[in-house]
Amino acid sequence: xxxxxxxxxxxxxxxxxxxxxxxxxxxxxxxxxxxxxxxxxxxxxxxxxxxxxxxxxxxxxxxxxxxxxxxxxxxxxxxxxxxxxxxxxxxxxxxxxxxxxxxxxxxxxxxxxxxxxxxxxxxxxxxxxxxxxxxxxxxxxxxxxxxxxxxxxxxxxxxxxxxxxxxxxxxxxxxxxxxxxxxxxxxxxxxxxxxxxxxxxxxxxxxxxxxxxxxxxxxxxxxxxxxxxxx
Amino acid sequence: xxxxxxxxxxxxxxxxxxxxxxxxxxxxxxxxxxxxxxxxxxxxxxxxxxxxxxxxxxxxxxxxxxxxxxxxxxxxxxxxxxxxxxxxxxxxxxxxxxxxxxxxxxxxxxxxxxxxxxxxxxxxxxxxxxxxxxxxxxxxxxxxxxxxxxxxxxxxxxxxxxxxxxxxxxxxxxxxxxxxxxxxxxxxxxxxxxxxxxxxxxxxxxxxxxxxxxxxxxxxxxxxxxxxxxxxxxxxxxxxxxxxxxxxxxxxxxxxxxxxxxxxxxxxxxxxxxxxxxxxxxxxxxxxxxxxxxxxxxxxxxxxxxxxxxxxxxxxxxxxxxxxxxxxxxxxxxxxxxxxxxxxxxxxxxxxxxxxxxxxxxxxxxxxxxxxxxxxxxxxxxxxxxxxxx
Numbered sequence: 001x002x003x004x005x006x007x008x009x010x011x012x013x014x015x016x017x018x019x020x021x022x023x024x025x026x027x028x029x030x031x032x033x034x035x036x037x038x039x040x041x042x043x044x045x046x047x048x049x050x051x052x053x054x055x056x057x058x059x060x061x062x063x064x065x066x067x068x069x070x071x072x073x074x075x076x077x078x079x080x081x082x083x084x085x086x087x088x089x090x091x092x093x094x095x096x097x098x099x100x101x102x103x104x105x106x107x108x109x110x111x112x113x114x115x116x117x118x119x120x121x122x123x124x125x126x127x128x129x130x131x132x133x134x135x136x137x138x139x140x141x142x143x144x145x146x147x148x149x150x151x152x153x154x155x156x157x158x159x160x161x162x163x164x165x166x167x168x169x170x171x172x173x174x175x176x177x178x179x180x181x182x183x184x185x186x187x188x189x190x191x192x193x194x195x196x197x198x199x200x201x202x203x204x205x206x207x208x209x210x211x212x213x214x215x216x217x218x219x220x221x222x223x224x225x226x227x228x229x230x231x
Numbered sequence: 232x233x234x235x236x237x238x239x240x241x242x243x244x245x246x247x248x249x250x251x252x253x254x255x256x257x258x259x260x261x262x263x264x265x266x267x268x269x270x271x272x273x274x275x276x277x278x279x280x281x282x283x284x285x286x287x288x289x290x291x292x293x294x295x296x297x298x299x300x301x302x303x304x305x306x307x308x309x310x311x312x313x314x315x316x317x318x319x320x321x322x323x324x325x326x327x328x329x330x331x332x333x334x335x336x337x338x339x340x341x342x343x344x345x346x347x348x349x350x351x352x353x354x355x356x357x358x359x360x361x362x363x364x365x366x367x368x369x370x371x372x373x374x375x376x377x378x379x380x381x382x383x384x385x386x387x388x389x390x391x392x393x394x395x396x397x398x399x400x401x402x403x404x405x406x407x408x409x410x411x412x413x414x415x416x417x418x419x420x421x422x423x424x425x426x427x428x429x430x431x432x433x434x435x436x437x438x439x440x441x442x443x444x445x446x447x448x449x450x451x452x453x454x455x456x457x458x459x460x461x462x463x464x465x466x467x468x469x470x471x472x473x474x475x476x477x478x479x480x481x482x483x484x485x486x487x488x489x490x491x492x493x494x495x496x497x498x499x500x501x502x503x504x505x506x507x508x509x510x511x512x513x514x515x516x517x518x519x520x521x522x523x524x525x526x527x528x529x530x531x532x533x534x535x536x537x538x539x540x541x542x543x544x545x546x547x548x549x550x551x552x553x554x555x556x557x558x559x560x561x562x563x564x565x566x567x568x569x570x571x572x573x574x575x576x577x578x579x580x581x582x583x584x585x586x587x588x589x590x591x592x593x594x595x596x597x598x599x600x601x602x603x604x605x606x607x608x609x610x611x612x613x614x615x616x617x618x619x620x621x
Contacts, residue, residue, distance in 0.1 A: 069334065070501045087334065090408045090433055197411060205433050206478070207375055207498040212434035219434075 013072035015060035073204035098196040131161030255324035265305035271295035277304035298330035311517035319348025343527030360469030370542020379481025390450020437476030562604035
């Protein structure tokens with residue numbers, strides 16, 4: 001109904017950092033980036049006039065904002081960032097790459113032998129203090145379990161907080177567990193497994209035919225029978 | 232100095248409002264307003280999803296008030312408590328400033344309408360048609376209307392064999408737009424069944440009236456398909472200019488709507504322009520169950536859609552008249568005549584101003600026509616760009 005050419009230019013928001021290389025590979029697979037697709041001069045905006053795609057390179061936590069506000073039609077970003085932002089965007093594909101775990105850890109010294117996480121949380125004096133880069137994820141996770149907390153939002157080096165008495169536990173990404181170990185922290189529980197996702201602006205989804213047909217194609221190509229993951 | 236762009240934007244919006252008010256009136260809607268400050272309880276009774284984003288404050292008695300985050304709750308409250316004797320259906324419209332804690336904006340300007348006390352699907356068709364006419368008269372060039380129905384999800388979920396808890400998860404995932412989770416739920420089904428439910432995925436596209444067979448294949452019952460088909464037929468009459476497609480994936484606040492719903496988008500600006508639907512359950516929460524349908528459009532988004540289409544004229548030019556006191560009345564009568572003709576006229580004293588000063592003042596006001604009234608009346612035209620007079 002609205003598939004005319006001026007609609008077909010697509011803007012993609014890409015996350016700087018650990019997902020970047022895989023994100024480009026996915027765009028190439030999707031036909032949204034050329035073979036040379038990449039970022040030679042690290043400019044903030046890049047255009048591919050042949051493919052009709054504009055790329056924005058932004059901080060991972062900003063990808064969701066760009067897409068939800070319509071400054072970008074599509075975005076590639078981790079599930080952790082999507083949950084924290086909690087903004088209206090379509091989360092359409094699990095891209096499978098960038099896998100890591102979101103977990104809760106506490107200092108080894110504060111744990112009693114054989115104590116389960118629930119008991120540990122409930123036996124802290126006062127509110128459980130949770131240091132995290134994901135304060136709203138933490139609030140929702142513990143509220144669902146009926147545990148009152150005070151989240152302590154930090155931008156980095158979250159592992160430090162319990163060591164200096166700023167927090168009882170941390171809620172953070174754990175990839176290998178080495179960082180935890182070297183800081184004498186123990187993983188209490190895994191909250192969830194995180195992978196990169198493709199997100200879409202809600203209006204772009206409705207008015208840009210190019211986007212819906214791209215998604216359908218990728219989804220059907222990579223489909224495992226009965227499942228929804230990409231091959 | 233007055234920032235003229237602020238004035239231009241305000242006047243454009245008022246102009247838009249005038250045009251839209253004319254449309255509401257021509258459809259027989261009565262314009263209403265509601266207090267900006269409302270009881271928090273009213274909002275909660277309405278089960279408004281805006282509860283979390285409303286600004287709250289406390290009055291001297293310790294009662295919690297909110298700055299109204301939407302108009303539907305105050306209107307439902309009025310309908311249930313104050314308009315009990317008014318014959319149904321009631322057609323009302325409004326222009327309202329709303330307040331929400333949202334990304335980027337705090338204040339929103341909305342126009343909307345409600346039809347209270349009619350179960351008839353002609354009321355739903357009228358709401359869509361009125362919304363389309365508002366956009367036409369506002370000067371929005373292209374807009375796209377997607378029609379949905381809150382019953383579709385449940386019937387498809389039943390037909391593919393989801394149990395109650397899976398159904399609840401599906402609704403929740405759809406309303407959060409988490410399609411990865413939706414696919415996870417459908418992925419537990421046989422591939423034939425999950426394929427039938429694919430209509431619920433937002434990239435499956437829209438169906439026209441002839442294409443509603445697709446709903447039957449997905450397991451939607453005859454009664455509901457008949458209802459949707461009838462509404463699409465009515466829309467041919469009520470909204471002839473709008474191309475309305477049926478979008479099975481359209482999800483709007485599932486707890487609140489109880490039937491047909493719709494959304495309007497502008498493909499040119501990529502904005503959500505507005506939407507609405509039937510909400511028969513809401514009035515019951517105020518103690519008087521009755522049918523209702525309505526919609527609202529975002530005036531900011533409509534204004535930018537109209538602007539991008541050249542549908543909003545710039546404010547008319549100011550005319551500057553400079554006159555001496557006691558000039559025998561010729562300056563004043565010129566001003567009266569120009570004002571009477573509907574021009575925007577600023578009268579200031581000439582007080583010995585030289586040409587350069589006059590030109591500078593005209594530029595400040597954005598005036599291109601200047602009259603200098605002395606022994607005779609001299610008229611100048613200033614080029615807006617260069618400030619040259621001719």
